Amino acid sequence: MTTVTGKAWVFGDEVNTDLMAPGIYMKAPNEEMMKHCLESVDPTFAKEVKAGDIVVAGHNWGVGSAREQAALNFAMHKVGAILADSFARIFYRNALNFGVPCLFFPHYKEIKAGDQIRVDAVGGTVENLTSGKAYKVEPIPAHLMEMITDGGLMPHLKKKLGKSAA
Amino acid sequence: MSRTALGRTLVEKIIARASGKDSVRPGEIVTCQVDLAMILDSGGPRKVWPRMKELGVGVWDRDKIIVCSDHFVPAVDTETANILKIARDFVKEFNITHFYDMVGIGHIVLAEHGHLAPGMFACGGDSHSPMGGAYGCYMAGFGGIEMTGVVITGEIWTRVPETIRVDWSGKFAQGVVAKDISLTLCRELGMDNAFKAVEFGGETVRAMSMGERGVLCNMAAELGAETGMIEPDETTLAAMRKAGREPDADALTWRSDDNAAYAAKHTFDANTLSPQVAAPHKPSNSGPAGDYKNVKVDQAYIGACVGAKLEDLHMVAAVLKGRKVAPTTRLLVAPATKKIYAAAAADGTLSTIVDAGAIMLASGCGACAAMGAGILSDGEVCIASTNRNFKGRMGSSTAEVYLGSPYTVAAAAVAGHIADPREFLN
Numbered sequence: 001m002t003t004v005t006g007k008a009w010v011f012g013d014e015v016n017t018d019l020m021a022p023g024i025y026m027k028a029p030n031e032e033m034m035k036h037c038l039e040s041v042d043p044t045f046a047k048e049v050k051a052g053d054i055v056v057a058g059h060n061w062g063v064g065s066a067r068e069q070a071a072l073n074f075a076m077h078k079v080g081a082i083l084a085d086s087f088a089r090i091f092y093r094n095a096l097n098f099g100v101p102c103l104f105f106p107h108y109k110e111i112k113a114g115d116q117i118r119v120d121a122v123g124g125t126v127e128n129l130t131s132g133k134a135y136k137v138e139p140i141p142a143h144l145m146e147m148i149t150d151g152g153l154m155p156h157l158k159k160k161l162g163k164s165a166a
Numbered sequence: 167m168s169r170t171a172l173g174r175t176l177v178e179k180i181i182a183r184a185s186g187k188d189s190v191r192p193g194e195i196v197t198c199q200v201d202l203a204m205i206l207d208s209g210g211p212r213k214v215w216p217r218m219k220e221l222g223v224g225v226w227d228r229d230k231i232i233v234c235s236d237h238f239v240p241a242v243d244t245e246t247a248n249i250l251k252i253a254r255d256f257v258k259e260f261n262i263t264h265f266y267d268m269v270g271i272g273h274i275v276l277a278e279h280g281h282l283a284p285g286m287f288a289c290g291g292d293s294h295s296p297m298g299g300a301y302g303c304y305m306a307g308f309g310g311i312e313m314t315g316v317v318i319t320g321e322i323w324t325r326v327p328e329t330i331r332v333d334w335s336g337k338f339a340q341g342v343v344a345k346d347i348s349l350t351l352c353r354e355l356g357m358d359n360a361f362k363a364v365e366f367g368g369e370t371v372r373a374m375s376m377g378e379r380g381v382l383c384n385m386a387a388e389l390g391a392e393t394g395m396i397e398p399d400e401t402t403l404a405a406m407r408k409a410g411r412e413p414d415a416d417a418l419t420w421r422s423d424d425n426a427a428y429a430a431k432h433t434f435d436a437n438t439l440s441p442q443v444a445a446p447h448k449p450s451n452s453g454p455a456g457d458y459k460n461v462k463v464d465q466a467y468i469g470a471c472v473g474a475k476l477e478d479l480h481m482v483a484a485v486l487k488g489r490k491v492a493p494t495t496r497l498l499v500a501p502a503t504k505k506i507y508a509a510a511a512a513d514g515t516l517s518t519i520v521d522a523g524a525i526m527l528a529s530g531c532g533a534c535a536a537m538g539a540g541i542l543s544d545g546e547v548c549i550a551s552t553n554r555n556f557k558g559r560m561g562s563s564t565a566e567v568y569l570g571s572p573y574t575v576a577a578a579a580v581a582g583h584i585a586d587p588r589e590f591l592n
Binding site for chain 1: 195208209238291293391536
């Protein structure tokens with residue numbers, strides 16, 4: 001379940017949380033908010049992104065606010081993984097807690113929009129099926145591995161508290 | 167020098183205590199017991215409570231969870247009214263001891279009510295939570311999903327951050343303040359210092375009020391840091407006593423060792439610093455205010471945790487006294503808390519600001535994050551005493567936001583364009 005294959009959506013440096021989750025929609029329910037994710041950067045993203053697609057970005061992805069909607073939007077769209085040169089701290093933590101694997105990926109410039117990408121967040125591999133190149137990456141930190149394989153904090157807490165995941 | 171010979175930084179000492187270890191080193195992953203958890207209306211009960219219901223669990227400690235409604239205040243429609251009601255119902259349901267409902271912005275309210283003390287390990291459900299570090303505590307921001315875990319368990323994991331030490335020497339020229347340091351640091355240190363702590367010191371910082379120190383720690387968030395911190399001194403203790411909290415006997419021992427191992431040390435000179443402005447669309451895009459004189463301003467905004475404290479309103483009044491807001495510009499002022507509002511009314515500051523033509527708004531996060539009154543239209547230009555100017559931050563994604571100190575924002579309100587505030591301070 002931690003290996004996913006999908007189409008690459010490529011973004012630049014310092015894409016911030018206000019772009020991912022605009023303030024004017026912060027009062028809205030998650031189902032509404034997710035439609036506006038990155039709308040002023042790429043209006044096609046929220047409309048066309050498919051489950052398992054891979055987001056690829058430059059440095060400091062998710063800089064800014066603690067608003068969980070910035071990360072939740074990608075979980076709601078069922079994005080398979082986010083590969084970035086670097087992540088802002090709170091975004092990184094939020095996304096992992098929502099079960100979206102975030103991997104540090106210095107080779108982000110070698111991925112083109114639309115490439116087919118396979119990511120194994122536990123094994124620490126990224127394959128560009130379009131270009132044929134394969135990469136070793138740092139896997140998810142060991143102490144978070146169980147939470148990620150459980151699907152995020154909520155399923156993880158349910159398991160720990162002895163309840164069946166819905 | 168061997169690793170073991172090196173001393174510890176303040177953040178390492180606090181995390182060691184909170185994780186029950188003798189000492190910790192950067193890079194270690196530890197679980198900490200939380201001393202204080204602040205959750206807000208926006209990402210707090212509204213997000214946390216449904217998950218608690220799903221899990222069938224209650225809160226870990228009703229005394230250590232502080233609920234503060236500051237983002238959607240006052241309600242402007244039924245959606246925001248419902249969000250505020252959820253916070254009130256949550257507080258009732260779990261008998262939460264400390265609830266600040268429309269009292270002001272949480273980061274300031276914590277200090278005003280004596281919740282912060284040196285050596286504490288605190289978590290806040292907002293990115294500007296590092297502001298608490300001005301009191302010599304660890305305080306960092308977390309999203310609603312992680313605050314859910316904190317509210318239930320009282321625990322959080324962290325990777326012990328490396329510490330960057332930033333020292334400022336010298337004295338500010340008139341019209342230069344902590345905000346100008348923060349905008350300079352965003353440019354000089356960059357905004358991607360994730361998983362690092364920033365410790366501020368030096369004679370310039372020592373001479374600052376707690377409010378000004380709070381600006382530096384608040385905008386550690388813009389540096390991308392885990393937290394910003396200032397070692398406690400007599401100024402810290404005096405502020406705690408004023409807030410009704412007697413400091414512990416060992417309060418001043420919460421400081422970095424002389425031989426602490428810093429990841430980097432930076433020194434800057436305050437004597438030569440000029441008023442700074444950050445141009446759209448990021449706080450690191452900063453330079454001298456005087457370089458932006460051709461920028462006409464539709465809205466000047468004094469507000470937010472970082473830029474609407476009592477000393478900030480005093481700066482605004484110093485510029486506005488005997489002057490009027492330019493006819494082509496509107497000046498909106500949202501004092502950070504009700505206490506600040508009352509103090510500014512009592513000392514005459516408010517009447518100076520209102521006489522100049524300003525529009526007064528409620529205490530809260532407001533327009534800073536496009537959640538309250540003062541939102542920008544398409545194509546408008548705003549200068550704000552806030553901490554972020556990302557595209558769409560204050561409303562329309564085609565609006566442009568400049569950041570400056572309260573002095574600089576007030577000067578722009580009077581001039582109708584960005585200006586060096588020193589021209590208005592004689």
